[in-house]
Each structure stands twice: as structure tokens, then as C-alpha cells.
Amino acid sequence: MMKPKRYHPLLMLFDVWGFVKNVFFLVIILFVLNYQSQSFLFKYGRYAFYLYTVITFIYIISKWLTQKYKLGDTAFHLYKGVFTKKEQTIPYAKIQNVNRHISVFHRIFKMTSIHFETAMSGEDTTIKFNVISLQEADKMEKVIEQGTQHDRELDDHDFGQDKLERQNDIDVEEHKEVPDEVSTLKTNAQSGRQNRVIHFNPTKRDVLKASFTSLSFLVLVPILVSLYFQLDDFFDLDERAEGLISIILSAWWLIVVIIVALVITSIIFGIVRVYLKYGKYEISSDEERVYITQGVIDERSFSISKQNVQAVEITQSLIKRLLGIVEVKLISAGNLKIDDDDLKISSLYPFLPEKRAYEMIAEILPSYEITEQMSKLPKKALWVRLLRPIWFIVLVSVALFYFQPAIWGLEQAWWIGLVLLIVVIYSFVILGYKNTKYTINDHFIQIKKGGMVTSHIVTKRDKIIEVKVFRSFLQRKLGIASFEIVNRANPVRHTELDDIPVAMAGSVYTWYMDRTKEIEIE
Incomplete structure (x- = not known):
């Protein structure tokens, strides 16, 4: 079996660099602007900083000495802890997304960071390698790909023709020089890139x-x-x-x-x-995965298995609607974070021409079908939506009439503000009613809604984990209903559609129950 190995030694320098960035302004305050100050705050603040620095360096070194990892046949094995040892096993099958990040630090040392995002809940759901060689990162992705596809013929001599041979090859490679391994991995990486189809590069x-x-x-x-x-x-x-x-x-x-x-x-x-x-944004794909790369200096990349795409979301603000451009996002069950920063790299591109966006979805995800033929809400849905804000408007009106506040010295400002509030509220209501559309076919459901910003969700029946149909008192009187679908995401994605005909809401539930004919256990 492959022995556990430590993380790259440059990880310690990376942690030190992060520490320096975090305390930079504190150092300026304590040792530059107030270095001569003998006040209690600055004098003992400097002593506390010295102690904090020593403890931090000891922690960084001890963490590197005690944390190890191992690539198994079907799972990551992570080891950590100084006094209390902890072992964590994460199956490759749980990995949803692969994120890479090449910062200025990584570029200097020709390294990268790679995070494997899982669909698991709780702590430590992300497997992080903040500093790792490009060759090792490629090797990890290759091992995971092979570990999750046992029925595929394995041609790579580093991993053998079956599970046992693959693990033995890895053991041997760990104890000998790496030029052959590196060249093989480079060949594999180049072969994989050659099989990719580039769908978009911005002009x-x-x-x-x-x-x-x-x-x-x-x-x-x-x-x-x-x-x-x-x-x-x-x-x-x-x-x-x-x-x-x-x-x-x-x-x-x-x-x-x-x-x-x-x-x-x-x-x-x-x-x-x-x-x-x-500037160097690229969208590409192969038969199994979608790849997105962005950044000229600070490079980030994201890849997701097509099977792990839970839904496609097309968003469009008012400005984008006027210019005919959209943003297409891939919804997945894994986190999209690197170094505690939210990654919006799951977006195919935030400024795609609308026609090209729909073409690209068909190219990248041919199993997803998007149609422009969608049903509108019935007219009685508009009356329900016009009635919903009434209580809020009445309460605000009573409060303004009672206090009659003068704004900028204008005594009549309160009723002018009330009129503007009513106009804004009902403008959004009418705009939301006109923008709301939906459709259901054999395997897909599409929901489009929103006011100033519209959201168009497309998801497959076998990717939905829950459907809920409900009706308010007013909806029961008018023969309409609402439903909610739930997709796996982080956090869990809830999409609600209000005020559709009650017969259609019932058919949504029936349609969802038929998913047993096509659902796959992931």
C-alpha cells in the first residue's frame, strides 16, 4: 500500500506569507507609526505581537510535520493531529468539483493549489492542497478519474491494468526517481487537453x-x-x-x-x-467534464463532471437585458471556495450573448434541453400578486399619515414618498408577473421569474431531491397553487414558483413521482 506522505514543504512558506499579509497593517501601526510610543496599548501590544508570531510559527511547523495524506484506490486518506490523531477517509465518488488557483506566490515557485469539493455535509468537506506541484496535482486528478471509473480500460503504465496493479505501481513510483512518472503525467495531461473542445474565448x-x-x-x-x-x-x-x-x-x-x-x-x-x-477566460469541455479558466495574473480554474451538474441557471439584469447578454451558471453540490473566498467561476461567462449562451449550453451539456416555448401565468395570478402587498402599504400609509414627517423641509413629502413607494412596489409586481414563465416536459422543468433581475432555472427530474406543492387561503379561492423544487447544492437550492393553475401544480407532483424510472444512484 502507498505510504502516507507529507504536504509540500513550501506549504510552510505559503502559511507564513498568509500570516504576513494578515498582520501587515498591524505591524505598520505598532512598529512604524507608534514605534516610539511607551503607552500601555502600544508597548505591551508589541510584546503580544512577538508572542503571537512565535506561536504562529510553531503551529505552522508542527502542522506540516503532523499532517499527511494518502491516495488510495477509491478514497483520499487524510491524517492530522499532534496529540490526538485523526484519520479521515473521503471516497472519490463524493468529489463534485475540482478547483485550481495559481496566485502570484504559486507562479513564482511554479506551483498551484488544488481543492476537491465534495457533496458531504459537516466540517472538512473540502480536501485542500494549498501548495502542490503541477505534476502532483495532475496525478491526483488522474487517480481520482481512474478510481471512480472501475470499468474503463486503464492504459496508463503508472497505474496498471486493474486496481491492484494500479496501487502497486503507485507504491513503486513513490520509492524511485520521478522523471518517468512526470513525463507520463505530462503526456496524459497533454492528451486530455487535446481532447477538449474550446467553446469560448473572449475577444x-x-x-x-x-x-x-x-x-x-x-x-x-x-x-x-x-x-x-x-x-x-x-x-x-x-x-x-x-x-x-x-x-x-x-x-x-x-x-x-x-x-x-x-x-x-x-x-x-x-x-x-x-x-x-x-482577459484569458476559457470555457472548454470533453466527454466527461466542463473546464473554466480565468485570470491573467491570479489564475483560477474550475472543473466539474457533467454528471454532477444539478441545474443550469441563466440570470439577466436589466442592463444585460437591454444589451442582449446573459450569465450562465452551473449549479453543483460542492462548495465553490478557495482560501475562504467565494468563487463565481462556476459561471460559464457573466457576459455571454444570449443566443450564444443557449448554443453553448447545448454544446457542453447536450443532455439538457432548453426551450423558448414556455407557459405564462394565468391572469388571476396577477390579481393575487396585486393583493399581497396591500397590508404592507396600509401599515406604511397609516404610519406616514400619523407622523407626517417633513423631509428636506417639505411638509408634503410624506404623501409624495407614499405614492412613489406604491408605484415602485406595483411596478415590480407587474414586471415579475410578466417575466414569470415555466414549462415541463418528459425529463426537464424550466422556471423563469424575477423583476429587475430574471433567473431562468433548468434542471432534470433525476436531479431534483424534493418537490412540495402548497396553497394559501387566497390561492385556494382562485384555483391556483405554488410548488417548490429542491436541488442538491451548497447550500441546498430551493426554487419556488407561485400562482400557477392548481391542475398544473398537481401534475408537477405526479411528474416528479415518475422519476423512479430514470433516477441513478450517484
């Missing part, structure tokens, strides 16, 4: 459209304001800026120049920001 026009659609150019001003207030806490910039502000306000042409320069800088900043994130 310069796509990047420009994305920078304006995402409103990235508006991010610079809040960043500058936040930076100003942070520096003001230490350097008292208000007093120093008074003279400069008076000079600027005294010359109108200077104000115009500054505004134009700020606008141009914001636009350039937004374009650069979007390019660094989406």
Missing part, C-alpha cells in the same frame, strides 16, 4: 463590453475615498488638504480637468480590472 470587444456592463469603472472612486479616510486616521489629511481644496474650488477649469481626468482614469481602471479577471 477584446467582449472585454470592453464586460467592463461597462459590470460597471467596474465605478469602483475606483469608492476605493480612493476609502483609502483617503484610512490614511487620514494616521496623517490627518483634512488639515493638509484644506489649502489644496480651496485652490481647486477657486478655478472652474481646474475642476473640469480633475473631473475629466477622474472619469478617464476610472474607465481605464475598469477595463484593466476586467481584463485581469476575464
